[in-house]
Amino acid sequence: MAQLALEGLSKHFGVTVAVREVSLVVRDGEFVVLLGPSGCGKTTTLRMIAGFVAPTAGRVRLDGRDVTALPPWKRNAGMVFQSYALFPHLTVAENVAFGLQMRKVPPTEVAPRIAEALRLVRLDGLHERLPRQLSGGQQQRVALARALVVRPDVLLLDEPLSNLDAKLRETVRVEIRELQHELGITTVMVTHDQEEALIMADRLVVMAEGAVRQVGSQRDLYERPADSFVAGFVGRSNLLPGVVEAPGRFRTSGGLAIACVDGQPGPGVIALRPERLVLGTPTAGLDNRVRGTVELVSYLGASIDVHVRVSPGDRVVVSQPNRADGPLPRQGDTVDVGWPAAAAVVLSGDGAVIPD
Amino acid sequence: MTWVSRRALGRWALNAAAGLAFGFILLPLVFVVWLAFFRQAIPSFPPQGYSFKWFLAIADSPRFVEGFWLSLQIAVTAMVFGLAIGVPAALCLARYRFRAREPLGNLLLLPLMVPGIVLGTSLYVFHVEASIATGLPILGSIAALMAGHVLIVIPWTVRLVSASLAGLDRSIEEAAQSLGAPPLTTFLRITLPAIRPGIVASALFGFVVSFGNLEMSMFLVGPGRTTLPITILQYLEYRIDPTIAAVSVLQILLIGAAMVITDHFVKLSRVV
Numbered sequence: 001m002a003q004l005a006l007e008g009l010s011k012h013f014g015v016t017v018a019v020r021e022v023s024l025v026v027r028d029g030e031f032v033v034l035l036g037p038s039g040c041g042k043t044t045t046l047r048m049i050a051g052f053v054a055p056t057a058g059r060v061r062l063d064g065r066d067v068t069a070l071p072p073w074k075r076n077a078g079m080v081f082q083s084y085a086l087f088p089h090l091t092v093a094e095n096v097a098f099g100l101q102m103r104k105v106p107p108t109e110v111a112p113r114i115a116e117a118l119r120l121v122r123l124d125g126l127h128e129r130l131p132r133q134l135s136g137g138q139q140q141r142v143a144l145a146r147a148l149v150v151r152p153d154v155l156l157l158d159e160p161l162s163n164l165d166a167k168l169r170e171t172v173r174v175e176i177r178e179l180q181h182e183l184g185i186t187t188v189m190v191t192h193d194q195e196e197a198l199i200m201a202d203r204l205v206v207m208a209e210g211a212v213r214q215v216g217s218q219r220d221l222y223e224r225p226a227d228s229f230v231a232g233f234v235g236r237s238n239l240l241p242g243v244v245e246a247p248g249r250f251r252t253s254g255g256l257a258i259a260c261v262d263g264q265p266g267p268g269v270i271a272l273r274p275e276r277l278v279l280g281t282p283t284a285g286l287d288n289r290v291r292g293t294v295e296l297v298s299y300l301g302a303s304i305d306v307h308v309r310v311s312p313g314d315r316v317v318v319s320q321p322n323r324a325d326g327p328l329p330r331q332g333d334t335v336d337v338g339w340p341a342a343a344a345v346v347l348s349g350d351g352a353v354i355p356d
Numbered sequence: 357m358t359w360v361s362r363r364a365l366g367r368w369a370l371n372a373a374a375g376l377a378f379g380f381i382l383l384p385l386v387f388v389v390w391l392a393f394f395r396q397a398i399p400s401f402p403p404q405g406y407s408f409k410w411f412l413a414i415a416d417s418p419r420f421v422e423g424f425w426l427s428l429q430i431a432v433t434a435m436v437f438g439l440a441i442g443v444p445a446a447l448c449l450a451r452y453r454f455r456a457r458e459p460l461g462n463l464l465l466l467p468l469m470v471p472g473i474v475l476g477t478s479l480y481v482f483h484v485e486a487s488i489a490t491g492l493p494i495l496g497s498i499a500a501l502m503a504g505h506v507l508i509v510i511p512w513t514v515r516l517v518s519a520s521l522a523g524l525d526r527s528i529e530e531a532a533q534s535l536g537a538p539p540l541t542t543f544l545r546i547t548l549p550a551i552r553p554g555i556v557a558s559a560l561f562g563f564v565v566s567f568g569n570l571e572m573s574m575f576l577v578g579p580g581r582t583t584l585p586i587t588i589l590q591y592l593e594y595r596i597d598p599t600i601a602a603v604s605v606l607q608i609l610l611i612g613a614a615m616v617i618t619d620h621f622v623k624l625s626r627v628v
Contacts, residue, residue, distance in 0.1 A: 073533045073536050079531065081527045083527055087528055103536055
């Protein structure tokens with residue numbers, strides 16, 4: 001167990017900057033998720049922590065110790081790979097034993113530790129199987145046991161769930177989270193799946209184009225996104241570009257006047273969470289109330305998405321909880337859309353969202 | 357025609373095509389084996405009875421026995437050196453990106469594409485020149501013959517080991533390193549065992565290719581030294597009795613046994 005610190009970590013591949021000055025402190029026992037679209041530098045960052053990629057600049061510290069120059073085999077980091085990377089010619093027990101053998105753990109101690117690790121991931125009784133005789137979920141557990149058995153200072157997870165089917169993923173992510181919590185092991189996980197990130201992380205690091213866009217809790221990212229990228233990537237947002245005319249007053253490029261909280265005068269983007277918008281009569285008394293035309297209705301079961309054209313240049317998605325009784329809005333209906341001023345987050349910038 | 361009977365017809369056609377292809381491949385082998393047991397000295401149909409005498413004749417004929425041992429020695433040596441050169445070469449081609457990578461890869465496969473006669477002639481000329489230049493008895497030496505065989509084994513080891521490496525998940529090596537294994541340990545304990553099927557298969561193919569080589573060897577053998585295929589050819593120049601068929605049967609059995617043994621360690625169908 002240890003504290004992990006990244007200090008101004010950068011990686012350049014020729015002229016391409018894969019990672020740009022990433023600084024981050026992962027506390028002892030904390031579960032931090034690096035979240036971002038593919039190519040955002042999250043995996044390169046993880047590989048620099050593991051020692052597979054030498055940083056162009058910056059340092060990696062484990063408990064204050066500078067490990068930047070250490071090769072992977074001297075770092076004591078446990079890593080779980082996207083492909084699991086089990087040794088195909090070794091049995092489950094031999095796979096798990098490998099790290100212990102490398103650490104010259106006495107043979108009498110190896111067997112009980114293997115048994116303990118496999119019990120931890122609920123794989124008792126499969127010691128003698130070969131990886132190819134296991135299901136994807138079981139292979140993933142072996143990979144986890146193999147990484148944990150050496151009692152690493154830090155556990156690194158590289159998209160560990162992306163090869164599992166959707167149902168299994170839901171249970172495994174909770175299991176990993178609970179296991180991590182129980183062992184209190186400092187963990188860094190990389191994923192592009194925001195739901196996975198939100199469920200598993202103590203703290204999230206949103207990355208785009210090689211740089212950290214925002215670090216914070218789930219709530220920080222959702223309620224106070226630092227920029228339009230984070231607003232669009234974590235959860236859904238209606239992003240309306242325009243101009244802050246005065247603190248509290250925003251005009252979209254479509255011409256809509258919106259009451260908001262604060263904001264520096266100048267070009268900006270307003271981010272509205274679809275579930276914070278309301279339709280119809282409940283809009284009475286809200287700070288913002290605009291009339292629009294329903295263009296599309298998507299029935300999603302638990303909720304209903306209503307796409308409303310509120311100005312020639314602006315369309316918003318309103319997510320309504322599904323109540324069995326009320327009538328559904330229909331395409332072409334004229335409806336009122338409303339939201340309190342506090343629901344609108346004003347972001348600086350031009351609102352260009354990086355595609356994923 | 358119903359869908360079911362169309363499917364049955366399709367399956368029948370597939371089986372027929374496969375059977376035809378198998379027949380095409382196996383028919384010569386079947387005839388050679390059959391012929392080896394004919395009693396008469398001039399092979400003709402129908403056989404005038406069967407006998408083992410041609411197999412006994414091999415044992416009495418020292419040139420076949422000597423040819424067999426020489427071929428065996430050469431094939432084993434060529435296989436060992438072919439692996440010693442081919443495995444590192446394949447690793448290098450698979451792992452490193454350098455400018456000469458593709459030309460080098462093609463160069464290593466070249467002995468496979470050059471006709472045996474051409475290869476034999478050029479090596480012969482080279483050996484003549486090298487002997488004159490150095491004063492060493494290179495021409496017709498067993499070392500020169502073996503070196504030639506190493507040359508024709510290399511493409512097979514490089515090709516098959518490369519195929520094995522291409523199917524290898526490189527992150528298993530990273531996993532080993534992150535678990536505390538330095539590069540050499542990683543190579544010996546993880547990479548090498550993981551590509552073992554390709555290595556075993558290339559050893560087998562190298563052996564077979566060397567053992568059966570005729571064209572190139574004809575240019576490289578020294579006086580009084582002939583490999584089994586050359587012995588067979590020389591024998592055929594004067595006689596066509598079933599001894600040759602019997603020798604071929606033994607050769608088929610040897611290679612067949614090598615394949616069965618290999619298959620016991622690695623499923624050949626998975627690498628070739």
